[in-house]
Amino acid sequence: MYQNTSKIPKCASDQIILNLSGRNLTDEILERVSDRITYLNLDGCSIAGKPLQQLDRLTQLRDLNLSMCKNAEEILPHISDQITSLNLAGCKLTDETLEQLSRFTQLRVLNLSGCTQITNKGLHLLLRNHRLTALDLRDCDSMRGGQIADKWCRLITSEELQLLKAVLSICLSA
Secondary structure, three states: OOOOHHHOOOOOOOOOEEEOOOOEOOHHHHHOOOOOOOEEEOOOOEOOOOHHHHHOOOOOOOEEEOOOOOOHHHHHHHOOOOOOEEEOOOOOOOHHHHHHHHHOOOOOEEEOOOOOOOOHHHHHHHHOOOOOOEEEOOOOHHHOOOOOOHHHOOEEEHHHHHHHHHHHHHHHHO
16 A cells, blocks of 8 residues: 555546457447547457447547557547547558548557558658657568668657658658
């Protein structure tokens, strides 16, 4: 027990966190999820069919972890466009998926580490209209050795994102 209450971790009163990682999510499970959820961890989950519709009502969701989800591309259309942080590490994403992420206008933090199928073209489509402050590109092997130097395949800060946008624009217009 905590002897000093000042050491008890505090959570914003408007923040509701739920961890459902590694589960096969059914309609029954998802209909019990509060529509006031602000952080949802679905790491390694499987969601398909009717349960996907339950995600449409999570309009307060701001932070979502879909890492290692086999069907992340099917899940994304059901996510609130107010999301600010999205973890897609290890997901099988295409360049077209990156372009679809442009509807998330509030997105500031994006983790694409280990997304081995995305290319420089997809990254360009993503960045042309985004205001990201952090982007993780570690282990994005399909971009290595191409027009974007290996140094970009890592966590990128907001200052570097502006430079990366310019580099991509030049490389892809050539």
